[in-house]
Amino acid sequence: MKNAALASSSLFTDVRATANRYAALLQLCCPQGPKSYSLARSVHAHMITSGFRPRGHILNRLIDIYCKSRNIAYARHLFDAIPKPDIVARTTLISAYSVEGSLKLARELFDGTPVSVRDTVSYNAMITGYSHNGDGHSAVKLFSDMRCDCLRPDNFTLTSVLSALVLIVDDELQCQQFHCTVVKSGLESVVSVLNALISLYVKCAGFSSSLMNSARRLFDAMPEKDELSWTTMITGYVKRGDLDAARKLFDGMTEKLEVAWNAMISGYVHHGFTLEALEMFKRMRSEGIQFDEFTYTSILSACANAGLFRHGKQVHAYILRTEAKPAPDFSLPVNNALVTLYWKNGKVDQARRVFDRMLERDLVSWNAILSGYVNSGRIDEAKILFEEMPGRNLLTWTVMISGFAQNGLGEEGLRLFNRMRIEGIEPCDYAFTGAIIACAGLGALEHGRQLHALLVRFGYDSSLSAGNALMTMYARCGAVEAAHHVFLTMPYMDSVSWNAMIAALGQHGHGAQALELFDRMLKEGILPDRITFLTVLSACSHAGLVKQGCAYFESMDRIYGISPGEDHYARLIDLLCRAGKFSEAKNVIETMPFQPGAPVWEALLAGCRIHGNMDLGIQAAERLFELMPKHDGTYILLSNMYANMGQWGNAAEVRKLMRDRGVKKEPGCSWIEVGSKVHVFLVDDTMHPEVQEVYRYLEKLGLEMRKLGYIPDTKYVLHDVESEHKEYALSTHSEKLAVAFGLLKLPRGATVRVLKNLRICGDCHTAFKFMSKVVEREIVVRDGKRFHHFRDGECSCGNYW
DNA sequence: CTAGGGTTAG
Numbered sequence: 001m002k003n004a005a006l007a008s009s010s011l012f013t014d015v016r017a018t019a020n021r022y023a024a025l026l027q028l029c030c031p032q033g034p035k036s037y038s039l040a041r042s043v044h045a046h047m048i049t050s051g052f053r054p055r056g057h058i059l060n061r062l063i064d065i066y067c068k069s070r071n072i073a074y075a076r077h078l079f080d081a082i083p084k085p086d087i088v089a090r091t092t093l094i095s096a097y098s099v100e101g102s103l104k105l106a107r108e109l110f111d112g113t114p115v116s117v118r119d120t121v122s123y124n125a126m127i128t129g130y131s132h133n134g135d136g137h138s139a140v141k142l143f144s145d146m147r148c149d150c151l152r153p154d155n156f157t158l159t160s161v162l163s164a165l166v167l168i169v170d171d172e173l174q175c176q177q178f179h180c181t182v183v184k185s186g187l188e189s190v191v192s193v194l195n196a197l198i199s200l201y202v203k204c205a206g207f208s209s210s211l212m213n214s215a216r217r218l219f220d221a222m223p224e225k226d227e228l229s230w231t232t233m234i235t236g237y238v239k240r241g242d243l244d245a246a247r248k249l250f251d252g253m254t255e256k257l258e259v260a261w262n263a264m265i266s267g268y269v270h271h272g273f274t275l276e277a278l279e280m281f282k283r284m285r286s287e288g289i290q291f292d293e294f295t296y297t298s299i300l301s302a303c304a305n306a307g308l309f310r311h312g313k314q315v316h317a318y319i320l321r322t323e324a325k326p327a328p329d330f331s332l333p334v335n336n337a338l339v340t341l342y343w344k345n346g347k348v349d350q351a352r353r354v355f356d357r358m359l360e361r362d363l364v365s366w367n368a369i370l371s372g373y374v375n376s377g378r379i380d381e382a383k384i385l386f387e388e389m390p391g392r393n394l395l396t397w398t399v400m401i402s403g404f405a406q407n408g409l410g411e412e413g414l415r416l417f418n419r420m421r422i423e424g425i426e427p428c429d430y431a432f433t434g435a436i437i438a439c440a441g442l443g444a445l446e447h448g449r450q451l452h453a454l455l456v457r458f459g460y461d462s463s464l465s466a467g468n469a470l471m472t473m474y475a476r477c478g479a480v481e482a483a484h485h486v487f488l489t490m491p492y493m494d495s496v497s498w499n500a501m502i503a504a505l506g507q508h509g510h511g512a513q514a515l516e517l518f519d520r521m522l523k524e525g526i527l528p529d530r531i532t533f534l535t536v537l538s539a540c541s542h543a544g545l546v547k548q549g550c551a552y553f554e555s556m557d558r559i560y561g562i563s564p565g566e567d568h569y570a571r572l573i574d575l576l577c578r579a580g581k582f583s584e585a586k587n588v589i590e591t592m593p594f595q596p597g598a599p600v601w602e603a604l605l606a607g608c609r610i611h612g613n614m615d616l617g618i619q620a621a622e623r624l625f626e627l628m629p630k631h632d633g634t635y636i637l638l639s640n641m642y643a644n645m646g647q648w649g650n651a652a653e654v655r656k657l658m659r660d661r662g663v664k665k666e667p668g669c670s671w672i673e674v675g676s677k678v679h680v681f682l683v684d685d686t687m688h689p690e691v692q693e694v695y696r697y698l699e700k701l702g703l704e705m706r707k708l709g710y711i712p713d714t715k716y717v718l719h720d721v722e723s724e725h726k727e728y729a730l731s732t733h734s735e736k737l738a739v740a741f742g743l744l745k746l747p748r749g750a751t752v753r754v755l756k757n758l759r760i761c762g763d764c765h766t767a768f769k770f771m772s773k774v775v776e777r778e779i780v781v782r783d784g785k786r787f788h789h790f791r792d793g794e795c796s797c798g799n800y801w
Numbered sequence: 802c803t804a805g806g807g808t809t810a811g
Contacts, residue, residue: 064802091802124803131804159804192805199805231806262807297808333809340810367810375811399811430811465811 018052026061037069060089067096087113091122098129115149123149124156131164139164155190158182162196166203172211175204194218195228202236212240227257234260238267243276258292266298274306293331300337309345316341336364343372367395374403394428401434405441413438414447429455429463436469443755443782445477446673462491468500475504478753478780478787495521495529503535507786509796511543530562537571541578542786542797549575570599577607582616598627605634609641609762617641632658632665633759640762670738670756674745681737694740701740705770735764735781743775755782769793 022043029040044062047054054062059078066075075096079089090113097106110118110126123146130139143161146153153161162178169175179197187193201215219225219233230253237246250256250264261284268277281299284291296319303312316338319330330338335358342351355361355369366389373382386392386400397420404413417435420427427435432455439448452470460466467490474483487493487501498521505514518536521528528536533556540549553572556562564572569592576585585604589596601620608617617638624634639654658665671680681691735756742752760783772779773793781788789796 060802067802088802093802095802119802121803126803128803154803156804161804163805196805226805228806235806257807259807264807266807292808294808301809331808336809338809362809364810369810371810393810395810402811434811 015052019054019058022047022052022054023058023061026058026065029065037065040065041069057088060086060092063089064092067092070100072096072100087117087119087122091125094122094129095125098125098132101133103129103133103135118149118151120146120151120154120157123151124154124160127157127164128160131160131167134167136164136166136168140168153185153187155187155193158185158187158190158193159196162193162200166200169200169204170207172204172208175200175211189223191222191224191226191229194222195226195232198229199232199236202232202239205236205240209240212236212242227259230257231259231263235263235267238263238270241271243267243271243273256289258289258295261289262292262294262298265295265302269298269302269305272305274302274308277302278308278311293334296330297333297337300334300341304337304341304344307344309341312341312345332358332360332362332365336362336368339365339368339372343368343375346376348372348376348378363391363393363396366390367393367399370396371399374399374407377407379403379407379409394425394431397425398428398431398434401431402437405434405438408441410438410440410442410444414442414444427458429458429460429466432458432460432463433465433469436466436473440469440473440476443477443671443757444678445474445479446676446678448473448477461489464490464492464494464497468494468496471497471500471504475500475507476782476785477755478508478782480504480508480510480787493526495526495532498526499529499531499535502532502539506535506539506542509542509787509789511539511545514539514543515545515548528560528562530565530568533562533564534567534571537568537575538786541571541575544579546575546579546581566594566597566599569596570603573600574603574607577604578610580607580611582607582611582613586616598624598631601627602633602637605637605641609637609644612641612645614641614645629661630663632663635663636665636761644762666758668734668756668758670734670754672738672742672752672754674742679738679741681734681741690741691737694737694744697744698736698740701771701774705774733761733764735760736767739768739771739779739781742779743771743777748777751778751780753780756784759784760788765795769795 025043026040029037029043040062044054044065046052059082063075063078066072066078072093075093079085079093082089090109094106094109097103097109106126106129110122113122123142127139127142127146130136130142139161143153143157143164146157162182165174165178169178178200182188182193182197188197198215198218201211201218205212205215215233215236219229222229230249234246234249237243237249246264246267250260253260261280265277265280268274268280277299281295284295296315299315300312303309303315319334323330335354338354339351342348342354351369351372355365358365366385370382370385370389373379373385382400382403386396389396397416401413401416401420404410404416414435417427417431417438420431432451436448436451436455439445439451448470455461455463455466455470467486470486471483474480474486483501483504487497490497498517502514502517502521505511505517515536518528518532518539521532533552536552537549540546540552549572553564553568556564556568569588572588573585576582576588585607589600589604592600601623605617605620605624608614608620621634621638624631628634635654635658639651639658642648642651642654667682669680669682671678673679735754738754738756739752742754746752760781764781765788768779768781768788768790770793771777772790776792779790781790787796
């Protein structure tokens with residue numbers, strides 16, 4: 001009996017000793033991070049083979065280890081086998097589920113815990129779970145539940161709930177209320193709590209800038225600061241765009257942390273100060289501070305954004321040289337940044353190679369390569385990628401929608417936008433932007449209006465990008481007033497907004513108003529960019545303001561330091577040629593700093609066509625044939641030039657040449673809204689049910705115009721080059737069909753608005769002037785990107801069409 | 802067992 005007792009007690013101490021050994025072993029394994037988890041798992045394996053059944057805190061430790069090595073399912077399996085799991089085991093799992101994003105599972109466990117057992121730590125884990133997953137409201141709700149359970153919040157609680165508040169807080173008052181809560185808890189001098197409080201104030205400084213000073217006062221008054229206090233403050237300034245203040249603080253740090261360097265670099269990158277970012281990077285190296293993957297990622301993206309590809313490749317080479325790791329082993333973000341670097345450098349295939357070699361990919365990687373294809377116009381490949389992707393987020397949809405929109409596939413873009421909504425994904429303002437741009441391309445005014453209404457309902461009415469897109473959409477659909485209304489009501493504007501409005505005015509023939517707006521832009525201290533000048537030059541051109549246009553062109557480099565590119569030169573040539581100033585144009589072409597390309601020659605040819613400058617026109621056409629032999633526009637311009645001068649034979653000759661060379665004419669189409677229905681017309685549209693009626697009407701109009709003496713300067717008005725026998729009928733261009741249809745079907749007094757996908761031809765332009773006179777109606781026609789308003793025999797563009 | 806900063810895609 002006694003022996004038996006002795007034996008069992010020695011067995012007991014034996015088990016205890018074994019347990020202690022295992023506990024000590026696990027203790028040794030754990031603090032060394034993920035690499036030691038495999039070690040810990042073999043300790044567990046040893047337990048199993050030697051018949052030792054872990055219980056209590058050893059089992060909890062094991063559960064934690066499996067959670068940390070991302071094998072939550074097995075951890076759960078161990079957990080489920082415990083008859084009465086304690087609060088520590090529960091909290092471990094709750095936290096693991098939260099980190100993984102499985103909030104429902106976490107909450108189930110939490111709710112399954114008897115109230116009497118719940119402690120502050122388990123609440124903390126749950127609150128953190130919500131805050132990590134962006135659900136600030138639930139975190140705050142739980143915080144108040146916790147106080148109902150009479151549990152005292154500790155510093156963990158406060159830091160978590162404060163960081164949750166950062167997500168949802170939207171005014172100063174809430175911020176101060178929480179400050180009081182913190183003070184009442186008596187933890188207001190704990191460093192981590194103060195840090196979190198500071199970041200709350202920093203966030204609120206977005207609403208009221210005085211709060212930045214409150215944050216700074218808290219910071220300055222801290223009895224001791226840790227590395228985080230500094231970085232919170234520095235990033236606070238960075239996020240507000242106050243890089244000087246950030247830099248001052250950074251320079252004042254006695255001991256500069258890696259993190260602070262990275263914060264400064266990413267701040268510079270984000271605000272476009274690439275050179276400063278690079279300079280910091282160099283200084284880091286000269287001061288012997290170790291780069292980490294954050295540094296590399298920021299600096300690579302700086303190079304990608306600023307187009308400094310040579311520097312980017314140098315950094316890539318540097319990583320390869322110093323890190324002694326094979327490329328695919330770079331951390332995920334570094335590889336992602338490399339993908340971006342390469343596609344932004346126009347090397348999609350190289351980007352794809354980096355992408356293909358990566359050992360692990362996340363959504364960012366997929367989105368990066370998708371953007372690469374979209375931005376290089378390789379929509380078909382992008383489409384395949386989009387369907388194959390393992391997951392999608394808002395950005396994915398947005399990239400794809402704007403990809404379609406910007407590559408002339410507006411309908412597909414809108415379809416995707418709808419599919420996104422059907423799949424229950426709430427569009428962000430950028431997704432709306434893409435869809436609105438799709439409407440702009442399609443000239444779908446009614447659809448655009450509906451999207452505008454929806455946008456407002458979603459609460460995005462102050463979005464900058466959506467506002468800019470709306471202006472463009474309304475302008476491209478002929479609704480300048482609506483565009484102007486958006487312009488006036490936008491709370492935030494950038495140069496794009498100004499450019500869009502200036503363009504809207506210029507495109508509609510309001511050249512003088514466009515220039516007025518440009519002057520206002522300058523007075524308000526907004527710096528013009530390359531696009532602004534393109535827009536302004538076009539406006540001058542359409543309004544015939546040659547002198548002013550030349551002056552603006554000249555001021556580009558002299559005042560604003562923007563050297564004119566090829567497109568600017570093309571606009572200048574266009575401006576001069578439309579005004580018939582050919583010797584000046586020739587002079588510009590001969591003295592420009594680079595070889596003139598297609599856009600310049602095309603502008604010259606178009607000007608020659610207007611003024612019948614045959615010799616120069618033929619020269620320009622020859623250059624264009626060399627540069628892009630398959631471009632249909634050149635043939636059409638040239639044949640129109642001949643036809644305009646009555647040289648029908650030559651005109652037909654050019655058409656023949658075009659056919660012989662197998663050049664396809666881009667199919668033109670026009671459309672018009674009558675009531676809520678959109679009618680689309682194609683060239684020689686015999687399919688349209690009412691087209692016979694339209695033909696007869698056109699014929700009648702032609703006769704009437706002749707009878708009233710509106711004989712055009714050239715016979716061309718009543719003709720098509722290819723059907724010159726229809727002496728009195730207006731020829732069947734899609735825009736003429738559409739306008740005639742509108743004149744027939746729209747009530748008297750209503751303006752006829754027609755959209756044409758391509759440029760309208762001279763024939764139609766002249767015809768519409770007469771038509772507007774004969775029928776006493778206003779006719780508005782979109783010509784590619786701009787608009788002509790025909791009224792009483794005149795056009796808003798003068799003759800600079 | 803629980804907290805807080807810096808990175809990547811438009």
